[in-house]
Amino acid sequence: MKKSVLLLLLPLIIYAANEEKVMKLKKIDTDIKVDGIIDEIWSVADSTDDFFQLSPYYSQAPSRRTVAKILSTENSLFCLIISYDDPKNIQRYTGKLDDASGDVVSIMLDTFGDRKTAYKFAVSASNVRADCRLLDDARNRDYNWDGIWFSAAKIYNWGFVVEIEIPYKSLQYDENLEFWGLDFDRWIPTLKEDLYWCVYEQNEGQRISKFGKLAFDQFKPSVKGLNLEIYPTTYGKYSSLDDKLKPNFGLDIFYNPSPQLTFQATANPDFAQIEADPYNFNITRYETYFSEKRPFFIQGNEIFMPAGKQRNWGFYRPMELFYSRRIGKLLPGGKETPINFGAKAFGRIGMWQYGGFIARTPEVEYTEDDSTRIEPSALFVSGRLKRQIMENSEIGVLFVGKQTAGGADGVLDIDGAFRNSNWQLAYQLARSIQNSKGDYAASMGYTNMTNDWIVMFRSRYVGNDFNIDQVGYVPWRGTFEAVGLAGPVWFMDKGAVSQILIYTGPAVNYEKVDAYTDRAWVFGFNMQFRSHWGYEINTDFGKAKDDTVKYDYYSINFSSWINPDPSWWGNVWGGYSKTYNFSREYLAFYSWAGASFGWNITNFISLGASTNLWIEGNPDNKIEEITFNTRPWISVTPLNDLNFYIYIDNLFLRSSDQMERIFVGALFSYQFLPKSWIYLAINDLRERNDRRAMASIETVSVFKIKYLYYF
8 A cells, every 4th residue: 555655656756856956057257178177167067966777776876976067158058977987897989970889978958948858968988979859758859950069078097077068059949948957867888777867757767847957047048149050062973874973062051040940951952862771571562661861851850740759669650741752752763853952940939839841853754664754843842830738748730742733742730749757649630632632541649658557559540532642651541540558567676677568459450442340459578677688579360351361360579679788789570470462462471580780899890780581471381482681781980970881781582592682882971070071982783684693783972071161
């Protein structure tokens, strides 16, 4: 009884504890040199060493002492984090931006006081930097955001020091606030220990809504100036198909007329992908999804994201109504659709967030099946408006459209999320636009995890005429699905196991093309260990129908994540099912397995590989085909932000007993100044020709220089 009362009161206790966590930000007139040395000026800063252990032993005293200090000048916020440890235990690896590993510390700032979004700035003991945006009360992260900020790290015989400078003009913030939300984090890899300044519940993890306060001491940040970033870009591309070097020039502009508004524009951009997409193996009736990798589309994309996506949970994924890979798409035959220009604007006014996007593509002539075809010129536009409601919940509208001489395509959407620290209900309602035609689609996802129980539910409906293939990725037309899962969860106070989760529940999936509702039952088991590895096994079975064939469906899946030592990591997965193979048009067994690993050989050399194996059965219950794809790689980073990366993507088929495709990629990248890069990429594709000889298909070289002028 006493334990139950304590669990009920725990959220109130944690909230009260964090309300008392306040640091005063003092303004000084002395410049601070960012060099990792604890100068005398830091003695006047407010400081804290009151850190909380989230894992591996929840709420126990931290094993190592950490001190955080914070100061401000007229133009910048400065942070000093002192981490005590034996130098022999400090893991230090070189790396590039957003790829920090080893011992890492960070500062997080909620600059709008909305209790659902924040900036995160992280620095490793070897001064590798990472930055991102925390979204949806820290349930999601956007590492595509890159700011202009500076850091230094220095190792001593008693630990290490990280010093950070964040110019105010690199941030968006509310100038009227009396305080910002604040938290610090320290990761100690040798102990698998994750420390925060703020106190969080074990079942939730970090929550922006429970941040402490950074109180402004007799001043408020208010940086005035041009706040203009200009990036002239020079690039060249050589392809063996036309044996020509094509030099070109582009221009990117970021302009912040106020701390709450940003304009982003690009003229004549180079949108070539440096690294190829992974091999596409698909036996379903639906199009494969590929992630966006082009910088212009992923930077500043936070405003266009639907609510509800959770970084560590793949259970609910909102529909992607704005799929930027439709813009400047790859045409049949491998020809790219160029983009003449693109522009974005996004900002805030009080509780409102807004954003807009526009891009133009020209008419392109290409060849398909020996016929000449025309991809018409198009204008792509998007508008977004969101409002914060009920503390850290939100509601918004989104429009995405494509206009050509032949007509208009697009989608109009209402989406949002109601959330508390331990539960979230996200929703979408959308209407497609195809000239005068259209249909509806909707989705929702609910997750609630307490210290004893987990409940999850998701559903999605897509109308038969809901076609947004020109602007979004929602290929499941004429379908409805729903899954509901629940089960107990145990958090262990001691021992090797840290958490056990068991879940079960029903699932249904209706597809109009089959005029049938598939029905299944799901069971799952998840176990996590304090040594930083875990595994999950789940199975589902039921009745299904595909392509006029009714059958008893079943599948079993296994996945494991392994990181017991700071120098290496790995993942293993696999499964077996009885299902319909749409690529071969019959019912049979289907199995898959895969693994990935990485190993830090030295402080600056890493190697690894990812492998996938797909086994297709036939109606006689024999193996029809085995497809094997592997991608070994090596990464050399002799200096921070200077990297050489080489990978080889191979495809092998059992039926031919030969390697069918070899793709070799090499990339040199160097960030010599903030947001200033040099790239050199070489890609070579070889495939079997009609005579079964390995032939060169295309060799492509790309050279690119991007330099920041910061005003």
